[in-house]
Amino acid sequence: DVKVTQSSRYLVKRTGEKVFLECVQDMDHENMFWYRQDPGLGLRLIYFSYDVKMKEKGDIPEGYSVSREKKERFSLILESASTNQTSMYLCASTPGGGGSRLFTDTQYFGPGTRLTVL
């Protein structure tokens, strides 16, 4: 059974702090994703990665960066947290096309991190 875990369920940070959100999957999936979900806006893709050390911007990358040093781990970084980054952050993974950024399979989501920036 695929398992995607996220480092924290709830997180409270102050404006200007550097924030790290960690995601780990245990099924050797090539593709990993970071989304944020806000009421009335749905899920929006921040960044994704289709291979180790590879990353691509999603729809709303501003204010975020990512790191993928190992296949199983994909980190989202808020360099200087702001109040408008208060949100639910969801990580997902899916098997892919061997690093070719292609995929058609199910996305498996982690439980989410509810981040509040004060």
Add this chain to the structure above:
Amino acid sequence: RKEVEQDPGPFNVPEGATVAFNCTYSNSASQSFFWYRQDCRKEPKLLMSVYSSGNEDGRFTAQLNRASQYISLLIRDSKLSDSATYLCVVSLGGGADGLTFGKGTHLIIQP
């Protein structure tokens, strides 16, 4: 431009009833279609993929209408446990930037 539209609801439906909702998509080049279910304060989980010929999984039936660019989800004999938000997901194929989530339809099954 990729757009996926869903009626946000809530749909309030008595237990045992049949309920159906649609999702429209704007990009005719869309190739893959899915319904995800998301319980309150939980992560989305795949409910079913939607195939061109339509598909059924127990009480759930999904259909695709390419000509009118919508997909539908039908739930028969609804259960209290069906209460959730149902997300429509449309993919252009290719990379993750071709994947678009609808904002979801909130379903409440009432006893």
